[in-house]
Amino acid sequence: MKKIFLSLAFLFGIGMSVMADNTMQIKNDTIAVEDGFKTIDLKEVPQSIKDAIAKKAPGSTLKSASLSLKQEGVKSYRVVYVTKEGVENSILINLKTAPKKQ
Numbered sequence: 576m577k578k579i580f581l582s583l584a585f586l587f588g589i590g591m592s593v594m595a596d597n598t599m600q601i602k603n604d605t606i607a608v609e610d611g612f613k614t615i616d617l618k619e620v621p622q623s624i625k626d627a628i629a630k631k632a633p634g635s636t637l638k639s640a641s642l643s644l645k646q647e648g649v650k651s652y653r654v655v656y657v658t659k660e661g662v663e664n665s666i667l668i669n670l671k672t673a674p675k676k677q
Contacts, residue, residue, distance in 0.1 A: 612641035634659035
């Protein structure tokens, strides 16, 4: 009986280690989501947004930016920035635009 118990414990331990090994393999894939935002060059980010991020997180750097024009008269910017501590954050800013002349 003691041998059976030890055998089962050994098999259980091996099974758990194999299962733990499989769960530790994580792929670092990027998934694109269709949400109306298109990636833009960091040069296209308005200075007012850059100033707002600099005020909120001094010493931070911009990582990426995207723009959505879904709502008429509003430009929505999603900006990802990295703080000087290395923490990555994102912010969504809506800017009203002037109405088109007809």
